[in-house]
Amino acid sequence: MGISALLNVVDVEATCWDGEPPPGQVHEIIEIGLTVVDLDRGERVGRHRILVRPARSSVSAFCTELTGLTRAEVATGVGFAEACRQLAVEHRAGERPWASWGDYDRNQFTRQCRATGTRYPFGRHHTNAKAVFTEAHGLRRRPGMAGALEFAGLPLEGRHHSGEDDAWNIAALVLGLAARGDWPGSPGAPTG
Template sequence: MARKLDKILVIDLEATCWKDKTPEGMHNDIIEIGICLLDVKSGEISDNRGIIVKPERSIVSDFCTELTTITQNLVDMEGIAFTEACRILKNEYDAHARPWASFGAYDLRQFQRQCTELKIAYPLGPSHINVKTLFALKYQLGHETGMAGALEMLNIPLEGTHHRGVDDAKNIAKILHRILQ
């Protein structure tokens, strides 16, 4: 399959989490896939959405809701199965054929781990761009910084709710566009 290099798929995941250690019998499950497409030439950000995913092996803790604003009720009412979310990535975003980016390596590892554990075909392509590392290298920081800090350094206002995938994907795309300029 030919690579599509006109746009980069930008992804930000939110997953179930707990204030302390993971409770017995629970697993970190993806509960939101924030996604958008960044046009490499123009910098236009399109197809921005948040796919709410119903966790299969855990529940949304109060701590997780405080961090993300995502509630158990929201995932129960609007969430789709992880397999369906993967199908959307592959079929609607050509995720397997495009380079994709996230802020740090967490999203890459979480996607790989959950696909492996649930025996689901990995929907993303092999070309992952770690925007967090790329930003630190581009601006010769000597250390990595968080997404909010990177936006602040670039004088780009943080748009939406921090730790909501739909909003963070768009914010990450803005950082990546600036790096690519």
């Protein structure tokens, strides 16, 4: 199995509030879900979760309701720099292409790495799966992940807004696009 056939599908959950962050707090990644997809074999071959302990914010009741993550649970996580190290070393994030649903995940990593002086763990090859899905299906608006699953006739597996479960579901959408020849680099996909 060559490394070029593997794709990391990433979904993050971050601290959030019903409205603006409280004074002195910022959005921080608290969970990284990662599903490894073997594009050649057309299957999901790995499912991972990294809990990340926030350093400059706390998990609100709103955040717990949305994600299911509690303050006590994320307090058991690793620091952000260690999470990035794990992505780079254990999941080959700098070598493998990666995808996320939209640009939020990529932008959040960029912001948080810059703010904390942490080395960005990913390589340059990122695909916005939401944009690919929208174009492939000729949609006028970019759907959320749950709406895309419904449109594609796929089940939503697990809990929506769980990074691990969302990465798993996004990977199913990616595989559907690859099977149609619509995923960049898949046989029959448009180039350029």
